[in-house]
Every structure is written in structure tokens, then in C-alpha cells.
Amino acid sequence: GNSVTQMEGPVTLSEEAFLTINCTYTATGYPSLFWYVQYPGEGLQLLLKATKADDKGSNKGFEATYRKETTSFHLEKGSVQVSDSAVYFCAPAVGVGGTSYGKLTFGQGTILTVHP
């Protein structure tokens, strides 16, 4: 079956530090890859995505590159802010039963806390 392994948290950083959250996955077929972010008390928001090998997704200073050969989609940001404190989820989506419905597979998520 499909699965996701994310870097275990919590991750605690000082403001302006460099962030990497590792993500590797197993999936049948050719997945689309997503990073979602969940701020306290809220639902998940799509942060960025990549739909084919070597694509780079980016948004709000975050980046991740679709590495098919290593089945990885690591999230990076050059300089984090206190407002980036949240839970981050890596999630591949693969079609179910040959359909175009993409079931997301989630890991446990990585809690990021950024201190001033």
C-alpha cells in the first residue's frame, strides 16, 4: 500500500534559520505530491505541489522538488518566521481503482515551532 515517512518532530528553530523537513513515500503508480500546512485550530491548507518528476513546487518561500529516483519530496525554506509555526504534512495522491480520484496518503505530520 501507499505510505509516507516524515521527519519526526517536533522541530524547533530560531527565526531566520534554515528549514528542511524530510519526506519519503511509497506509492503505486505515478503520484502527484503535496505539502499541506495546518495552523493551530484550523483545517489543512495546500502549501505547494509537484505533479511530475523533477518539478519544483514553491509558495511563500517554501520549496520542494519531486525526486522520483529517491521517492522523496523534502520541504525547505531559507529563513523561517514565527508565523511559520504549524504542522506540516507531506501527502502523495494516487488514483484509486484506475479512476482519476486521487486518494491522499498522510503521515503523522511534523510539528514546527519557530522562536523569535
Add this chain to the structure above:
Amino acid sequence: NAGVTQTPKFQVLKTGQSMTLQCAQDMNHEYMSWYRQDPGMGLRLIHYSVGAGITDQGEVPNGYNVSRSTTEDFPLRLLSAAPSQTSVYFCASSPPGYSWGYTFGSGTRLTVV
């Protein structure tokens, strides 16, 4: 643009009671899904729909029913609530295909006592 709206935001039920969690989207998305989020387990798919009149089971469907009579609405019914259904429930929608990403609602926190 409201996106995906879930009601209620909080609910406490007694074991054996039934209730319906509401989900509505105004983006004309064909695909809709229900997930539950439990501590240490990420999110798991309960049921999904690829259009009005079409629903299917996800990975944890037992104890839940769904129907999709319109494109906009996708209610989730708990027939006889159990403490194991204490969770945070999220509804999500997307256009057809799996390269778009999903828009999630803000969730319903359900406690079954």
C-alpha cells in the same frame, strides 16, 4: 468565496446517538471527501464522491454513511455514535483529477461520551 464550509464546529454526542456533519462547497468541485484526524495517525479517508449520486468507501468507512444529491453538499452521517468516533473530521473538495490538490474545510471536533 466561502470555499468549503463545515458545520457544526464542535459537537458532543452520547454513545448511540446519531447525527449528521454538514459539508458544503461553492467552488463547483466535482470531487469531495471526508477525512478524520486522530492524534499520531495523520488523516484517514472515510468516504469520497466523484460527483452527484456517486460515492465510495475509503479506508475507515465503518459506522459512517454518506450521500451526494447535489454537487455542493456532501453530508456525513453517524448512525450510532461510539467513543471510537471521537475525532476531528475534515471535508475536502477538488476539481476532477489528482493533480489539483484539495481544499479543506475548517473541521468539526466531535466528542462521543
